[in-house]
Amino acid sequence: STNKIAAFKPHVAFILAKLVGLKTSITLHEFSSLSKRAQYFLKIFKLADYIIFTTQYEKNIGEKTLFNSAKTRLIPIASNIPSCQKKEKKFDLVHFGIISKGKGIEEFIWIIKELNKKNIKFRSALIGYVPGADNSYANLIIEQCTEQKCELLLNKSAAEISNLLAETDMAILPYPDGISERRGTALAAMINRVLVFSLRGQFSSEFENIAVLGNDKNDLLSKVLYYINNTDSFAKINDSAYEYSEKRNWQSIAQLYIGLINNDSNK
Helix, strand or coil, X not given: CHHHHHCCHHHHHXXXXXXXXCCCXXXXXXXXHCCHHHHHCXXXXXXXXXXXXXXXXXXXHHHHHCCCCCCEEECCCCCCCCCCCCCCCCEEEEEEEECCCCCCHHHHHHHHHXXXXXXXXXXXXXXXXXXXXXXXXXXXXXXXXXXXXXXXXXXXXXXXXXXXXXXXXXXXXXXXXXXXXXXXXXXXXXXXXXXXXXXXXXXXXXXXXXXXXXCCHHHHHHHHHHHHHCCCCCHHHHHHHHHHHHCCCHHHHHHHHHHHHHHHHCC
16 A cells, blocks of 8 residues: 555646646656556546657657657656776676566576576676565565575665676577667666677667567577687677767756756746
């Protein structure tokens, strides 16, 4: 019940802002993943001056289902994980992010299991945040990682995660719907020069040259195996990924928001 009340804090803040005559903008991240019920409760935000989406796909869905395109804007996200100077390698491959369903953690563990079957020497880690609500899924994942001798590094700060990524070679991030611009964990890996391995999806075209993509988990496993035996083969991809992620920092994104405010105040 506490979480349900917290979910309506933006609604209350929005209503108060409108009552005192303030200009308002609402940023909706991963709008398309919300339930119909959750989307219904967003209808009040149609009164906002701007509705901001973080990807073109989300913007298209929002305009099609709920919001007036005259009010919508596109401003991408960045990663909350800072960049860190590259360090001596500690981990060959990691997965990191919130430990919840739909993040590709099962596929990550499957890849580790297959590598173990082949008696390949490597060191892996799950760098994860355990949500406070229901820990049953997290406990299952922790048990499976322990069985595969995958190190567990849980509930670390952003600075600690940055340092761990600086000691990592590969990030295995097989998002079920494919890698896309909405995945902040991929950006965090790239800004720390960690080579990203992920699945190809409907919105993965811009990642073809900045990540190693597979069509399914078996294809992804073959790419990981190839990299283990040819570690210099993807250096160009890693460099391109770093350049891409550098442009997606919060400073530049903040300027887009400031530009929106300034443009509005000049009208």
